[in-house]
Amino acid sequence: MKLRNKILALLSVAAMLTMTACSNTNNTTQTSDSSKTQASETTNQKTADGKKVVNDALGELTVPEESKRIATTAAAHWTSVALLGASDKLVAMEEGYGKNKWVVKKFPEWANLPVVFAGNTANMEELLKAEPDLVIYATRYGDDFRKQLEDLGISYISDPKPDDSFTFLNRVKAKLVYYGEAIGGVSADIAKEYAKDFDDMYNKINEKTSKLEDNQKKTMLSVTSFDPITIINGSSIGQEWMTLAGGINVAKDATGDVGTSGRLNVSMEQVLEWNPSYIIVDNKGLKESIIQDTAWANIDAVKNDKVFIMPTGLMPWGYHGPEEYLMMPYIAKTLQPELFEDIDMEQLTKDFYKKYYKIDLDEEDISYIFSK
Structure with a gap:
């Protein structure tokens, strides 16, 4: 297979690459304005091999028209992929919450997924075996890892291209919209629905709390x-x-x-x-x-x-x-x-997981979530 042949060159350097940690945390806090959305649209450009171009914080990147096999490097990534109706597209993930008993009970198809990313380290040999067509990349894994993806011809995305409306809360919403557009298919529509719900919730709360002395x-x-x-x-x-x-x-x-x-x-x-x-x-x-x-x-x-x-x-x-x-x-x-x-909160939680994760929560689940 083409990708597996390419890995031979990488293995001459190392099968396990330890990447320089690069935090993607912005230490500037701004007043949250959830009514705005960062620029995250696809450019409508197409490449010669049929891929589409997206506006990423790292620049214009090419991704499949619709991704079928996705690897994620952070918990916030695979939870987003699942919300976007693409949990069955996951082929590799990061060590952590994705393997705990409660999560695997809800998504049993994840039980045998390989843990390719851990401690800001990527196991490139195992990643190649998973054959992803898209990696959602956390910048803490470093530029070396990104360069390896490029050398292997594996598409990746990071964050939506930022604009003046940056806040951490707004970024959560903007990421979902961006991931939905990048993954393609039904994910784009689900992301837009989530963004609307997010805005409605933010505005409902802000309308009351903004009046407090x-x-x-x-x-x-x-x-x-x-x-x-x-x-x-x-x-x-x-x-x-x-x-x-x-x-x-x-x-x-x-x-x-x-x-x-x-x-x-x-x-x-x-x-x-x-x-x-x-x-x-x-x-x-x-x-x-x-x-x-x-x-x-x-x-x-x-x-x-x-x-x-x-x-x-x-x-x-x-x-x-x-x-x-x-x-x-x-x-x-x-x-x-x-x-x-x-x-x-209990009913709101049940409604959210039912709508976006297709999970019916029982009282035991509610107890787990709220740590009772």
Whole structure:
């Protein structure tokens, strides 16, 4: 096979390539305006071999008219592919949530998919065996990996071409639209429907919370690690969903050695000084560590039982995937319940997974997602 012949040249360098980590996190937070969509349309150009041209953040790229075999390098990618009605097109994925028991139960066809990407490393030999016609590429895998894809003649996409409307939340929507257009077929129409639903939800929340005075907003801290204490500052998507929900990120202006998605380590003294009224974490173990530790006992959020676990479905809702649609109302109802009495999060969740993932959630599923 043509692709397998090409891999011989690559194997002379290495079968397993460790790529330089390149974060695709933009550390500039802007006011979210979900009514805008970044430029992501196909150019309507066609290549001599029948491929189409798309406007990517990396430039004009060529992709199949309709992709049939897709490899993904991040959880937010394969959750997007599944939402776009193309879960059966996945042929390889990244190590992580895609192999947990709950996800595989919902998508049993993924159980035997090869894990080709892990720790910013790509196993090129296994990728070639999967025979993808499109790779959704995370820039943290580095330019060397992208160059290998080009040498092998494998199409890839990264992010939609940015414009002046960039916000993290808007980017979630824009990515879905872009992926839908790039994949082709029914995916493009599904993406447009998702974008409309996303805008409607954003605007519903913003219409109420934008009228709040500062003294009506709730202080909040997002904690991602207990030892060391790691939080997210203002250069993160969490900053945006907290602000949209009628909250104030107490760590917004925190500085230091900022890592991926605005994460940085802080001292217990700093947390005590901030004294947030609400804390959100992304797993049950982290919550237990916080509420059981005497150093945290005088934090208002701990004293008043306001430590919440970020819901997790196919992936944690608040980390750039399409389930971000649900994160917006979840945080809004958590921080401002009197404003959002009309939102039934369990029913909204069931409706979303049914519409976009063709999954019927039962009470056990709801318990899993909300970590009850």
